[in-house]
Amino acid sequence: MNRTLIALASGLLFGAGLAYSGMSDPARVQAFLDLFGRWDPTLAFVMGGAILPMAFAWIIKSRLSSPLAAPAFDLPGTAKLDRPLAIGAIMFGMGWGIAGLCPGPALADLAIAPVAVLPFVAAMFAGMAAHRFIPVSSK
Amino acid sequence: MIPAFPNAMPVEGFIGGLLIGLAAAIMLLGLGRIAGVSGLAARATGIADAGAPRNVAVAFVLGLPLGAFLMARALGEVQVSFPDTIWPLIIGGLLVGYGTRLGSGCTSGHGVCGLSRLSPRSMVATGMFMTTGFVTVGLLRAGGWL
Numbered sequence: 001m002n003r004t005l006i007a008l009a010s011g012l013l014f015g016a017g018l019a020y021s022g023m024s025d026p027a028r029v030q031a032f033l034d035l036f037g038r039w040d041p042t043l044a045f046v047m048g049g050a051i052l053p054m055a056f057a058w059i060i061k062s063r064l065s066s067p068l069a070a071p072a073f074d075l076p077g078t079a080k081l082d083r084p085l086a087i088g089a090i091m092f093g094m095g096w097g098i099a100g101l102c103p104g105p106a107l108a109d110l111a112i113a114p115v116a117v118l119p120f121v122a123a124m125f126a127g128m129a130a131h132r133f134i135p136v137s138s139k
Numbered sequence: 140m141i142p143a144f145p146n147a148m149p150v151e152g153f154i155g156g157l158l159i160g161l162a163a164a165i166m167l168l169g170l171g172r173i174a175g176v177s178g179l180a181a182r183a184t185g186i187a188d189a190g191a192p193r194n195v196a197v198a199f200v201l202g203l204p205l206g207a208f209l210m211a212r213a214l215g216e217v218q219v220s221f222p223d224t225i226w227p228l229i230i231g232g233l234l235v236g237y238g239t240r241l242g243s244g245c246t247s248g249h250g251v252c253g254l255s256r257l258s259p260r261s262m263v264a265t266g267m268f269m270t271t272g273f274v275t276v277g278l279l280r281a282g283g284w285l
Binding site for chain 1: 141144146147148149150151152153154155156157158159160161162163164165166167168169170171172173174176177180181184186187191192194195196198199200201202203204205206207208209210211214217218219220221222225227228229230231232233234235236237238239240241242243245246247249250251252253254255256258259260261263264265267268269270271272273274275276277279280281285
């Protein structure tokens with residue numbers, strides 16, 4: 001229960017930050033990627049603002065033997081550079097540019113513009129399920 | 140306001156970014172996990188078998204729209220503008236869903252959490268999806284789609 005509440009608080013803050021920062025607007029996100037058009041640098045300020053507290057969090061983390069409310073840290077590796085990482089990132093970048101949406105803002109928009117964002121969210125989960133059931137060989 | 144970019148929201152963007160970073164810090168220091176939206180969404184829906192405990196993933200994923208809803212209520216209005224047709228959303232959604240699973244992350248996991256950790260994997264992924272995003276929108280503009 002305690003851990004569920006912490007996760008809910010994290011999600012709440014995350015969603016509130018997305019809405020406040022303008023990142024829930026697909027047109028604004030797409031405008032950040034539109035270097036040769038109506039470029040809007042807002043996303044860079046959002047990334048800077050988000051990375052700042054997280055950089056401190058990683059420093060604090062390095063001095064903890066375990067997280068405050070869970071038995072152990074469970075974090076992904078950082079070193080491996082392989083083909084799935086590259087192909088996945090390229091596919092994601094294409095979809096991000098075409099729609100102006102990535103997973104966080106898409107889910108946040110379920111509360112702001114549910115009808116408009118629903119096709120994207122449905123397609124996103126279909127794409128995730130497709131990866132599970134039709135995986136590409138990793139070699 | 141930045142004179143050359145009248146639509147930019149640098150102050151709101153930075154403050155909103157701080158909230159996002161704080162959310163990710165709570166996940167890391169409280170539960171020992173990355174606040175990666177694509178991974179947690181896949182886990183919450185049962186598409187992924189491994190990862191965060193189900194209750195953690197579900198609570199985080201429900202918190203996203205709830206937090207956005209509360210912020211929109213507090214602000215009075217949050218402006219959003221979507222493509223005129225459904226096709227960019229369908230094609231984009233499929234690519235984002237498949238790509239984030241294959242590449243193990245999106246803007247939150249690789250971008251916010253990975254870059255701040257100086258993870259080589261995340262730096263490569265973020266560089267690639269950002270570059271691909273710039274090229275994709277550049278091609279859409281060159282082709283007269285925007």
